[in-house]
Amino acid sequence: MSRLLPFFAFVLLAALLGFGIWWNSAHDPTAVPSPLINKPAPAFALPMLNEPAKTVSKDSMLGKPYLVNVFASWCFACGEEHPVLMAESKNFGVPVIGYDYKDDPNDAKAWLAQHGDPYDMVIADTSGHTAIDFGVYGAPETFLIDGKGVIRYKRIGPLTPDVIAQQLKPAIAALQKEAP
Amino acid sequence: MTSMQHAPSSPRRTPGPSAFACPSIPWAPAFAGATKMCISLLVVLALALIANSALAQAIDPLPFRDHAEELRFQHLTSELRCLVCQDENLADSNADFARDIRHKVFELMQQGKNDAQIKQYLVDRYSDFVLYDPPVNHRTWLLWFGPLLILIAGGIVVVNTIRKRSRIAAPIASAPTDNGDDW
Numbered sequence: 592m593s594r595l596l597p598f599f600a601f602v603l604l605a606a607l608l609g610f611g612i613w614w615n616s617a618h619d620p621t622a623v624p625s626p627l628i629n630k631p632a633p634a635f636a637l638p639m640l641n642e643p644a645k646t647v648s649k650d651s652m653l654g655k656p657y658l659v660n661v662f663a664s665w666c667f668a669c670g671e672e673h674p675v676l677m678a679e680s681k682n683f684g685v686p687v688i689g690y691d692y693k694d695d696p697n698d699a700k701a702w703l704a705q706h707g708d709p710y711d712m713v714i715a716d717t718s719g720h721t722a723i724d725f726g727v728y729g730a731p732e733t734f735l736i737d738g739k740g741v742i743r744y745k746r747i748g749p750l751t752p753d754v755i756a757q758q759l760k761p762a763i764a765a766l767q768k769e770a771p
Numbered sequence: 772m773t774s775m776q777h778a779p780s781s782p783r784r785t786p787g788p789s790a791f792a793c794p795s796i797p798w799a800p801a802f803a804g805a806t807k808m809c810i811s812l813l814v815v816l817a818l819a820l821i822a823n824s825a826l827a828q829a830i831d832p833l834p835f836r837d838h839a840e841e842l843r844f845q846h847l848t849s850e851l852r853c854l855v856c857q858d859e860n861l862a863d864s865n866a867d868f869a870r871d872i873r874h875k876v877f878e879l880m881q882q883g884k885n886d887a888q889i890k891q892y893l894v895d896r897y898s899d900f901v902l903y904d905p906p907v908n909h910r911t912w913l914l915w916f917g918p919l920l921i922l923i924a925g926g927i928v929v930v931n932t933i934r935k936r937s938r939i940a941a942p943i944a945s946a947p948t949d950n951g952d953d954w
Binding site: 593596623624625626627693719720723724725726728729 | 854855867868871872875894895896897898900928931932935
């Protein structure tokens, strides 16, 4: 028995290593869990991309659920996410707000003109200050905010058809069920 | 992992120095002038690169009130993780996002917030992950005390082995037929 002890220790370590490999391939190790889920979204007031004189604020959006999709013209992964949004954004049943993150407004306008505009409206956070309150650290990121202004779901990284079908749409459906 | 990765927030990347080829023909005196010119061009290019990296070092000329405040800022940002480049701290990172957070930390310092409040501000938004020192809680106890557990387990094994060996060795050592080969 005691002769087998080193062997068992080895098996234990190997199992630990295997678990680590499995865990890191099943989860994105660079994804930071958002502590903001089920917490009130931060207050924000940002100008609209196309009409900078108008601002959109958290208060003005209260009352119905909506999606906030953080994107930027410089963001490569946003280009991969974009066709998915173009195909799906009208099927969500909630308004989709584009959140133009740390971007030159002219670049963003040109980008949307070139690739299409899947958003119901686009707000511009040129400095990225408000994004810090949202816990944004890159693009794309997507937030689902309910009618009371509470963040209910967050996706870090691009929305894919799988993510939309398995996570986002169920989350929206759950919101719409509790709404009336 | 697919090719669709979360892009770090670095909107404006400066392009790296492009490949630079120089004709090097020392055996042809006719081209010596051109080679010399090329060398001086290389020197200028190298100097420009050095100047550029020196500029990159002084990324944040923040208006600190005094040296103590600057030291406090350096210490605080060195304990916070840059989320875009996760193996770097905020103080060392050149990422655009890190600069934004550094400015936020500076702004909070100017508002008179203490270190704990500033850390809490970031933890509220980016989770414990921003801290290089993970807090002790139910999710991290294995991280904190796991090594101790392994040490204790190893100690038990060592003590057991020594006891067993001394039990086996004891009769031999006391035996009168010691031929002196052991030592």
